Amino acid sequence: MRSSLAVRTVGIAVGAALLQLIMITAFSWPAARTEPRDVPIVVAGPQAAAVAERLDRERPGAFDVRTERDETAARTALADREAYGAVVATASGPKVLTASAASPVVAQQLAALAQRLTQPAGAPTPGQGAAGQPVEDVVAADSDDPRGAGFGALALPLIMSGLAASVLLTFAIRAAAWRAAGVVLFALLGGLGVAGIAQGWLSLLPGSYLTVAGVMSLSILAVTGTVVGLAAAVGRAGIGVGTLTLLLLGNPLSAATSAPELLPQPWGDIGQLLPPGAAVTLLRSAAFFDGANAAGPVAVLAAWAVAGFVLLAVGDLRGRARDETAPDREPAMA
Template sequence: MAIAAVALPIVIALAVMAFAWPAGRISPRDVPVGIVGTGPASQHAVAALTRAKPGAFDFHLYADRQAARSAIENRDVYGALAISGHGVTVLKATAASPSVAQLLTDVGQQLADKATQQIAQQKAAGAHSPAEPRKHAAAPPGAAQQKAAARQGADGADSPAEILVKAVDVVPVATEDPRGAVFSSVVFPLTVCGILIGAFVTMARGLARPRHRVLTLLVACAVAGLGVYLVAQGFLGALPRNHVATWAILSLDLLSVSATAAGVIRLLGPAGLGLSAAVMVFVGNAFSGATSAPEMLPKGVDHIGQWLPPGAGASLLRDTTYFDGNSGAGHLAVLALWSVCGLTAVMCGHWVTGEARGAKSSATTSGELLPALPRSGGALPVRRHAHAHARRHDDDG
């Protein structure tokens, strides 16, 4: 009772912290962002962002907008900023991360506002320069107004009074899921469903042979992945492209979790179910970055999440659905590694547990001794099979 009263609150507190701490510390950390051009305006923008948000962005320079668009489509950067004297163009990819896309739009607006303020200050300083009164005094009537109008027209042609912001969504999210909420809602239940599949396959009495368990895992994950895809795309329209590949990734995501859970349960028994749930749900889901981006999570957490099936599966699903699999090779390798290790444990786990049971059984049948009888005098221990043989001999006699 005392252990449960102390241990359960600690476990619950840790579980809440695992989800709440990353969510409460969301902030850009080395987010890959492109900068178009190497002119003075681009250099000033990079310097200003570096001073305002140190360590927030990892800038990549591109010669033109087409190169920046290609980098976004290849998942090299989340977006790009094209800055000129007339405006700021934000190239973003809502499909990569709606939160990062909104962040880049806000950054572009901040740069535009700052540039507009600088232009206004320059014009105000030019209008109140001390040389103006002497020039006006020497000039004939009406000449000052003509010069002021000409200067205002020239300034308006070279530098507008307000720098405008234009946002271009290079890779937009599905129209039925404009905020990406359906996508994250689809990803999170996969972890719990995978653990349930692994627990059922391992504990089912009708699946005694390892190869039957492996086959059941493969079939169950494929069918479940198809069901998830039919709901997410057929009903909600959240996974609009690369249909077959998306279904395969959903199935592989389920397999990586379910095979790992089944293998751990096969090796550790019922305790493996709790261990699998703790690692996959309270660590994997919480550190996956599916609702924002891995680069928005605290340092270290982003790497942990991407090495676990929930984080790798969410990233690979996003890469496959919207970016034709670009930058998804590493995530695919992570899911395949977890799947292979889990299936190997399911296939070969009975050797470890079987040898232990066999050793215990052989020790019991051949070498276990009966306890001494509570009689007066010294009672010698008698082997179990010898005692049974003596009783049969006495009955026969």
């Protein structure tokens, strides 16, 4: 008895220690390895080719450079979420356009790049006291959240609340149809509530309230529906699988505080295929860019939500089949 209890104690302690290491790695590793990797930017103007060559020489692999004919085309690319920034070669020198709404971190790095581009090639970068940099923020982040800290903090509560709701619905509601209805109702109420707080009280997001609420609801539906479906199809282990996938992978890889191109690859791309990353990207598009490039993240979130409901239906059918094939219980003795 004591030996089995000792083995169980050691096993739990070792398992918890391994889980702790996984969690620390999952949350710290992407942040520690954040740097530009093929970040899409535009170079425009008569000297665009020379500027692009200099960028490739000084920051190899950092930018995926595309050339445009003029500043107007460059601004359009930023507004359509086709690039994070632009370098416009003018007669007076390079001018840098940023879109801090897409990623404040990338915008800061492009501002530093502007300071470097104003210097001759090979010259040392000037210090903080240098002359003003020719930088314009074309699509700015919300004035009450210029660094995106509040925006980045939205992802984790959405996941945690979705996981909590999934557990409650799984254990408190037996009927699959009512469980599905609970998921939908929670997503609708949660989307309206979170959007109200984010836009009204905290003032983190511009744009249409109903549009932002719709994005929130779809995000919550994807998270909650996935875990409820896994729990129905797999059992309690499904809750663990869903939690590990969304919390340990989805949250740190969501790029909520940076950008997918700043994360080690292919993890940045994988993060966009998970609900947290798709939700962050869709929310940026809906709030700041009039829905530009929203089709991809909408498809990802819808696919996860549909998969969750399919799993819920499969689990319900399996449960009914077990109930029908189970032998009838003998009547109790008088």
